[in-house]
Amino acid sequence: MRMRNKPWVAKYLEEFDHDVLIKEPSVYKGKWRSRLNKDIIHVEIGTGKGDYWLRMAKLYPNYGWIGIEKERNCAAIALKKAVVEPIDNRCFIIADASMISEWFADKEIDVIHLNFSDPWPKKRNHKKRLTHDLFIETYDKVLKNDGQIIMKTDNQQLFEFSLLNMQDKWRLNSVFVNFDSVVHQDVVTEYEKKFIDEGKPIYRAVWQKR
């Protein structure tokens, strides 16, 4: 999610001193389960303002939830929300997800979530899509063998691209071309609610390694 620079962000992040933020994630490589004290690790790549990440952490307290967001304005907003929540099964990384294999050991993650990721519509930018091979090969490394990638998006081109691009090495566990997050008891963020209110379909797919 893109947003304008907020004047308070630089100072807020510089002075940020709460253990929800992991400033050197590679320190925890191979140790995330003990860091979060949970046996199951979920990672959301591209949290935006962090609503999904944080509300899922509250909804599923038996899992550890790691949010990753490179956009510093969004990250700061997510952290502001996180510090007032009395939960500790979550942490946050501000960096580009292409570095994920530097932070996680092989097969350390159970589930990767991609929610309303940037669709990068121009052909020359498709390599930046989070379901492009450049990323998928990295997820493959850090996800355990029966680990899952769960994607939710409003963008039809990104969804079609992902269905095509994932199919050779990943198997669809489930797919919805008009997903009802309410019926399926998934967290609905403000961002998603806007699309639902406009009557637009939400697409969702869950993949597992073949």
Place this chain on the structure above:
Amino acid sequence: MRMRNKPWVAKYLEEFDHDVLIKEPSVYKGKWRSRLNKDIIHVEIGTGKGDYWLRMAKLYPNYGWIGIEKERNCAAIALKKAVVEPIDNRCFIIADASMISEWFADKEIDVIHLNFSDPWPKKRNHKKRLTHDLFIETYDKVLKNDGQIIMKTDNQQLFEFSLLNMQDKWRLNSVFVNFDSVVHQDVVTEYEKKFIDEGKPIYRAVWQKR
């Protein structure tokens, strides 16, 4: 497509005497290319009233087009349209498509089209869906090695079922969750136009054997 019994149909079909209708399709097993005098054979399973089948035959005169419909009221309407068209690259079979391997030799068909097939919503009827394994295994036999299955539907459950069910033995060549038949110069039937006019999405997938 279901419809009420039309009083003229039984007599019309009984007396029907035009070579567009193939009354004993097994006679042409292995000989469809010479029967239609075309090198490429397209088959539509479940033509309904035949608009797609017939208009595609006119639009693509270099291919042979075989329509299959088991519902006799629909079939009769399709034949009524066919006999007044001055083209001969088409023929029609009135029977259940589960018999397709009785009528076609191995690898005799280039492309199978499934348009707005009955979604059979109840779980116990899923085996009647035209993308159920029971059918797919038969298509596999009669389609040539790089042959394609092209599905177009307005029904999300049928589409999702098909994406899941086809993925192990078939590879998606293309997929659209909001297909614009006009932009893609595909034939738009009255049936499809109704959905487009209501702003409902059309789903389309093209599969090829893995």
